[in-house]
Amino acid sequence: xxxxxxxxxxxxxxxxxxxxxxxxxxxxxxxxxxxxxxxxxxxxxxxxxxxxxxxxxxxxxxxxxxxxxxxxxxxxxxxxxxxxxxxxxxxxxxxxxxxxxxxxxxxxxxxxxxxxxxxxxxxxxxxxxxxxxxxxxxxxxxxxxxxxxxxxxxxxxxxxxxxxxxxxxxxxxxxxxxxxxxxxxxxxxxxxxxxxxxxxxxxxxxxxxxxxxxxxxxxxxxxxxxxxxxxxxxxxxxxxxxxxxxxxxxxxxxxxxxxxxxxxxxxxxx
Amino acid sequence: xxxxxxxxxxxxxxxxxxxxxxxxxxxxxxxxxxxxxxxxxxxxxxxxxxxxxxxxxxxxxxxxxxxxxxxxxxxxxxxxxxxxxxxxxxxxxxxxxxxxxxxxxxxxxxxxxxxxxxxxxxxxxxxxxxxxxxxxxxxxxxxxxxxxxxxxxxxxxxxxxxxxxxxxxxxxxxxxxxxxxxxxxxxxxxxxxxxxxxxxxxxxxxxxxxxxxxxxxxxxxxxxxxxxxxxxxxxxxxxxxxxxxxxxxxxxxxxxxxxxxxxxxxxxxxxxxxxxxxxxxxxxxxxxxxxxxxxxxxxxxxxxxxxxxxxxxxxxxxxxxxxxxxxxxxxxxxxxxxxxxxxxxxxxxxxxxxxxxxxxxxxxxxxxxxxxxxxxxxxxxxxxxxxxxxxxxxxxxxxxxxxxxxxxxxxxxxxxxxxxxxxxxxxxxxxxxxxxxxxxxxxxxxxxxxxxxxxxxxxxxxxxxxxx
Numbered sequence: 001x002x003x004x005x006x007x008x009x010x011x012x013x014x015x016x017x018x019x020x021x022x023x024x025x026x027x028x029x030x031x032x033x034x035x036x037x038x039x040x041x042x043x044x045x046x047x048x049x050x051x052x053x054x055x056x057x058x059x060x061x062x063x064x065x066x067x068x069x070x071x072x073x074x075x076x077x078x079x080x081x082x083x084x085x086x087x088x089x090x091x092x093x094x095x096x097x098x099x100x101x102x103x104x105x106x107x108x109x110x111x112x113x114x115x116x117x118x119x120x121x122x123x124x125x126x127x128x129x130x131x132x133x134x135x136x137x138x139x140x141x142x143x144x145x146x147x148x149x150x151x152x153x154x155x156x157x158x159x160x161x162x163x164x165x166x167x168x169x170x171x172x173x174x175x176x177x178x179x180x181x182x183x184x185x186x187x188x189x190x191x192x193x194x195x196x197x198x199x200x201x202x203x204x205x206x207x208x209x210x211x212x213x214x215x216x217x218x219x220x221x222x223x224x225x226x227x228x229x230x231x232x233x234x235x236x237x238x239x240x241x242x243x244x245x246x247x248x249x250x251x252x253x254x255x256x257x258x259x260x261x262x263x264x265x266x267x268x269x270x
Numbered sequence: 271x272x273x274x275x276x277x278x279x280x281x282x283x284x285x286x287x288x289x290x291x292x293x294x295x296x297x298x299x300x301x302x303x304x305x306x307x308x309x310x311x312x313x314x315x316x317x318x319x320x321x322x323x324x325x326x327x328x329x330x331x332x333x334x335x336x337x338x339x340x341x342x343x344x345x346x347x348x349x350x351x352x353x354x355x356x357x358x359x360x361x362x363x364x365x366x367x368x369x370x371x372x373x374x375x376x377x378x379x380x381x382x383x384x385x386x387x388x389x390x391x392x393x394x395x396x397x398x399x400x401x402x403x404x405x406x407x408x409x410x411x412x413x414x415x416x417x418x419x420x421x422x423x424x425x426x427x428x429x430x431x432x433x434x435x436x437x438x439x440x441x442x443x444x445x446x447x448x449x450x451x452x453x454x455x456x457x458x459x460x461x462x463x464x465x466x467x468x469x470x471x472x473x474x475x476x477x478x479x480x481x482x483x484x485x486x487x488x489x490x491x492x493x494x495x496x497x498x499x500x501x502x503x504x505x506x507x508x509x510x511x512x513x514x515x516x517x518x519x520x521x522x523x524x525x526x527x528x529x530x531x532x533x534x535x536x537x538x539x540x541x542x543x544x545x546x547x548x549x550x551x552x553x554x555x556x557x558x559x560x561x562x563x564x565x566x567x568x569x570x571x572x573x574x575x576x577x578x579x580x581x582x583x584x585x586x587x588x589x590x591x592x593x594x595x596x597x598x599x600x601x602x603x604x605x606x607x608x609x610x611x612x613x614x615x616x617x618x619x620x621x622x623x624x625x626x627x628x629x630x631x632x633x634x635x636x637x638x639x640x641x642x643x644x645x646x647x648x649x650x651x652x653x654x655x656x657x658x659x660x661x662x663x664x665x666x667x668x669x670x671x672x673x674x675x676x677x678x679x680x681x682x683x684x685x686x687x688x689x690x691x692x693x694x695x696x697x698x699x700x701x702x703x704x705x706x707x708x709x710x711x712x713x714x715x716x717x718x719x720x721x722x723x724x725x726x727x728x729x730x731x732x733x734x735x736x737x738x
Binding site for chain 2: 165203204210239
């Protein structure tokens with residue numbers, strides 16, 4: 001939780017009216033209606049999905065203050081402009097590697113309007129770990145079950161509707177290499193990002209003792225840091241003795257991030 | 271400390287509350303949360319994913335089941351280690367002798383050349399018996415085993431076995447509070463501790479990375495296992511019938527490696543319950559598919575990147591050390607050389623640890639490079655101009671025995687070699703990686719203390735049992 005400079009870079013105008021000229025051409029990534037984060041395990045074809053969606057309208061740089069590369073792109077669907085932010089490929093958000101911190105900070109404080117979690121359909125079970133962790137941070141999620149062609153070849157059949165029901169968020173099978181299912185994916189992104197569809201994620205149930213401990217910490221956290229997004233998640237990290245979160249709470253940087261976040265959201269509404 | 275927000279609760283209150291709750295919940299909160307995620311994932315998949323194809327034999331899975339099995343995993347690892355060492359020891363013998371013969375023949379020619387040019391004795395001595403002989407020793411002792419060991423090790427890496435080793439060892443790392451990926455950094459340390467320390471960058475958590483850096487020294491590096499191999503062969507194995515000797519030699523090398531591994535876990539546990547408090551962080555280790563090794567790439571990577579790199583470094587340090595040894599042996603104060611003075615001064619310390627003054631002196635001189643320890647000891651015993659030219663290991667055994675060595679001495683030297691302190695290059699690398707003088711000092715003092723304690727204990731017990 002290092003000062004979440006990650007959010008500074010998503011500050012630029014959320015409304016299409018404020019055209020930025022700094023990039024020129026058509027790849028004006030700084031003009032958009034919604035921010036979409038692209039998360040996923042490594043080796044799931046995440047970059048292929050990113051490229052298939054954004055085409056040439058992308059640019060790369062670094063995450064502020066980090067040496068991890070950051071790619072952003074733009075796609076237009078149903079006359080709306082979506083900024084797609086490619087998060088580092090991670091297996092989890094629970095250990096403290098730089099990659100995981102970047103992804104986690106962006107999900108917590110970058111306030112993406114929708115998060116697409118790219119999964120490898122041939123080993124869905126392994127990938128669901130990250131999906132479930134992201135669901136405990138944000139409910140604005142679309143699961144993209146990629147490499148579905150390969151899964152079919154291995155005679156693995158995904159029943160998207162059934163998985164959707166179990167998770168409480170849309171599940172879209174895709175084969176990004178062959179540009180299959182992308183339309184469908186964009187449609188779901190649109191629905192989730194604009195709030196046409198409100199997900200009701202089904203999180204794994206915690207052991208009663210653990211749940212009780214979380215419930216006890218949540219109101220205290222909210223009274224210390226009003227407006228804290230997903231206090232349950234923060235409470236769980238504290239129970240796990242997550243040093244970074246403890247530090248962020250102690251030195252007030254967590255509160256600062258929340259303030260910046262709400263200031264930005266206030267702006268967007270105004 | 272500044273308050274994050276006005277309100278009745280402070281951050282410290284919450285943290286204190288969380289700590290109490292954590293204590294009530296008992297250990298393994300992280301694991302319990304992770305487990306709930308996995309259970310949910312299994313549930314989702316059981317509802318939504320159907321595998322309709324006939325299950326073909328999944329060779330990867332089968333291999334994983336055997337190689338990472340609860341019962342077979344460790345024996346297979348040990349067997350693999352023993353085979354690698356056996357091939358290295360038995361394969362390196364012949365080329366080692368050939369190279370030595372060649373290099374010492376060149377030495378003879380060089381001396382003749384120097385004499386023909388009318389060079390004074392001390393210049394010839396310094397350059398040829400000192401610098402050149404130091405280099406020749408290092409090259410002939412180190413090159414063949416490295417040229418065999420590194421490709422084999424790289425091959426294990428290339429076929430995908432190393433991640434399985436990391437998987438097997440994970441439980442032990444968890445017990446010791448270290449990171450499971452440390453197994454990979456330890457693997458690197460087998461080659462060279464400096465490289466091992468650099469490879470600790472793959473561990474993200476600073477606490478666990480520090481543990482991995484501080485304990486990498488206990489992985490027998492390339493500069494040290496010639497010593498171990500030599501002493502195993504000369505002392506331990508020689509007391510067994512010839513049929514068994516190479517097996518016994520391999521056995522004692524493996525035993526020393528295992529002592530190093532056990533010490534690593536114990537020290538990691540000690541560190542993570544004292545100065546580096548905390549528990550292991552969870553991590554994902556993807557077991558990559560097994561691959562057919564790319565032979566050419568392996569040879570290139572292991573010979574160019576590793577063998578020549580390590581050898582080059584050894585030569586750079588061996589040359590000045592050779593010169594220093596020669597000077598110590600030839601500069602006299604009163605009747606005796608500087609080396610004898612230093613050795614008799616250090617004798618009591620050495621005796622305490624089951625060693626002697628010359629051995630201690632050799633370890634001090636060999637700080638830049640562990641490779642030259644045995645050559646320095648030999649030279650110390652010969653007491654005269656330059657390191658010895660050795661034709662057989664038998665002669666070496668006789669020389670050591672004549673200087674009061676016993677089985678116990680050999681054991682203590684091997685243990686001290688395994689434990690003592692990292693070489694100068696590694697120390698410098700530790701400083702560069704940690705940017706902390708404090709940790710760098712600890713990285714030297716901690717193993718030294720351990721080495722002294724272990725050797726002293728072994729010497730004491732050994733003497734009580736009448737081994738030496």
